[in-house]
Structures are given as structure tokens and as C-alpha cells.
Amino acid sequence: MRVLxxxxxxxxxxxxxxxxxxxxxxxxxxSLIDFLAARSPGHAEAFANRAVVxxxxxxxxxxxxxxxxxxxxxxxxxxxxxx
Amino acid sequence: MARVRVQxxxxxxxxxxAALTAGRTDVGGxxxxxxxxxxxxxxxxxxxMTLEHYPGMTERALAAIxxxxxxxxxxxxxxVIHRVGRLTPGEGIVLVATASAHRQAALDATAFLxxxxxxxxxxxxxxxxxxxxxxxxxxxxxDDAAAARWVR
Numbered sequence: 485m486r487v488l489x490x491x492x493x494x495x496x497x498x499x500x501x502x503x504x505x506x507x508x509x510x511x512x513x514x515s516l517i518d519f520l521a522a523r524s525p526g527h528a529e530a531f532a533n534r535a536v537v538x539x540x541x542x543x544x545x546x547x548x549x550x551x552x553x554x555x556x557x558x559x560x561x562x563x564x565x566x567x
Numbered sequence: 568m569a570r571v572r573v574q575x576x577x578x579x580x581x582x583x584x585a586a587l588t589a590g591r592t593d594v595g596g597x598x599x600x601x602x603x604x605x606x607x608x609x610x611x612x613x614x615x616m617t618l619e620h621y622p623g624m625t626e627r628a629l630a631a632i633x634x635x636x637x638x639x640x641x642x643x644x645x646x647v648i649h650r651v652g653r654l655t656p657g658e659g660i661v662l663v664a665t666a667s668a669h670r671q672a673a674l675d676a677t678a679f680l681x682x683x684x685x686x687x688x689x690x691x692x693x694x695x696x697x698x699x700x701x702x703x704x705x706x707x708x709x710d711d712a713a714a715a716r717w718v719r
Contacts, residue, residue, distance in 0.1 A: 491619055491691035492703045540689070543624035559621060559689075563706035566618070566649060566690025567602055567661050567681055 485554055487520065489530070490561035493537065496530035506554055513539050514548035516558065530560075538563055569637065569645040571629045573620060575652040578662050587644045587666050594643050596670035598677030600663045606656035608704075612697035618651045618660065621689035625649075628688045636665070636680050640672040647680060649690060679717050686714040 488501045504523075510516050521531040531537060539546050540559045552558055570586070580601060588594045604616045629647055636645060644666040654660060663680045667673040692704040 488621070490621055490689070491693070540621070540624055543621075543627050545687075559624070561621070561689060562691060562703065564686065564689050565692045565704045565706055566620070566688050567685035567710075 485552070486557045488557065488559040490559065492562060493530045493560050497526045511551060512548065513541065513546055513550045513552060516552050536562055569633045571626065571633055572648045573625055573651060574648065575650065578648045578659055580662065583646055583648065583662060583664060587646050587664050591643060593668060594666045595668045596673040598665045598673035600677050600681045601659050602661040604654050604656045604658050604660060608694055613656060613694050614697040615653050615655050615695045617653045617693045619691045619693065620651050624689050629684070632680060632683045632687060635683070636676045639679070640667060640676040642667050642672065642676055647684070649688070682713045682717060685710045
């Protein structure tokens with residue numbers, strides 16, 4: 485799975501994107517965050533407050549219950565502030 | 568006809584309005600919103616603002632927002648341009664323009680487009696302050712409230 489990070493999540497994690505191999509326990513966005521948060525202290529810090537983290541699966545906004553699978557492109561970012 | 572662009576270069580408002588209505592004589596009103604970089608935030612002087620986005624999703628999100636506007640109002644033309652990269656105070660960030668036979672559709676569609684863009688398109692602003700340091704702009708509840716009035 486390709487995972488992308490934007491804005492302060494990218495800065496805290498220190499990566500704009502990474503390839504991850506999913507364990508069986510990852511079935512949805514919430515369990516993906518559980519898995520990613522354990523990868524490094526930076527990941528843990530980025531996902532410390534999930535209320536301020538938004539997600540997109542295959543470039544569509546997705547909530548914590550949205551399913552994810554190996555070939556997906558999943559992005560994590562703060563609430564958007566364009567315009 | 569809709570034109571959607573994400574670009575680093577500045578935009579020319581007059582040229583975009585001319586292009587919006589080129590060759591059309593059935594336009595009765597044009598709605599226009601231009602967002603610009605403000606020189607202050609929370610009492611601090613802003614030296615520059617950097618716009619980051621999610622290439623690919625940005626274009627999809629903007630196309631969906633424009634399609635929704637076209638479904639709701641009888642638009643003759645619609646232009647959405649959003650800049651990315653480092654911008655300084657006074658520069659244009661975003662341009663939304665719509666043309667319709669009558670003013671209300673153009674004004675309402677323009678307000679809808681900028682309200683939805685602010686809450687549904689994946690852009691993020693980072694401010695650099697004149698006294699050093701910087702911060703990511705936080706999402707505002709007022710923006711969610713402005714977008715919510717268009718939900719149906």
C-alpha cells in the first residue's frame with residue numbers, strides 16, 4: 485500500500501510517502517492508523533490526536549470505518565485550509 | 568463550460584473574466600471571488616504563505632465541486648484557479664468566477680464554490696511570520712458553517 489502524508493503530518497513523520505505491507509489486522513482506516521502509529525516516534529506524534537487527522541482512500545475522503553486493502557493509495561492530512 | 572486549474576503562476580483577473588465570457592452574448596451576470604494573502608494573522612505579521620496540495624486528488628475534488636455547482640445553477644461558464652507554492656501578502660491565492668444569464672445564479676454559485684472548496688479541496692496553508700517561525704493554518708469552524716449552509 486502507498487501511504488501519503490501532507491502538511492504537518494508529513495513534517496512530524498519526516499516522509500511525504502511510504503510503501504507499507506499490511507498485516508492481517510489492518511482492515512479499515514482506524515486499524516491502519518493503529519498500525520502506522522507504531523512505526524516510529526514521529527508517526528506516533530502525528531497520529532496522537534486523531535480528531536485532527538483526515539484521510540483519503542484512493543483520493544476520496546474516507547472515515548475511520550472505510551475499508552482499506554493492499555493496492556490502495558491512502559493519504560493522511562490535517563483538515564483542509566485552502567481558498 | 569468549466570475551466571479548473573492548479574498553478575504556481577499568478578492569475579490575471581481581467582484576462583480570466585474575458586475568457587469566461589468570450590464569444591458569448593447570453594451572459595447577464597458574472598460572479599467573482601478572489602482570495603488574497605493577508606499580511607497578518609493573530610496579531611503577527613505574515614511574510615509569506617505556502618500552499619501545499621495533494622496532486623491528483625486536488626483536481627478530482629475541484630472537478631466534483633464544479634460539477635455540483637453546474638448541477639445546481641444554470642451556469643454558462645465557470646472558472647476555478649487555485650495557486651500553490653510560496654506567495655507573499657497581496658498576491659491572489661484563488662479565483663472563482665461564474666457566468667449566468669441572471670445575477671442570482673452567478674452570485675450564489677460563486678459563494679457555493681468558494682465555501683465548498685475551502686472545506687473539500689485538499690489544500691493546506693503554512694504561514695511564515697516576519698519575526699521568524701511559522702505555523703500551519705488551522706481549519707476554522709466558520710468555514711465549516713459556511714459550507715454547511717449549502718448541504719442538501
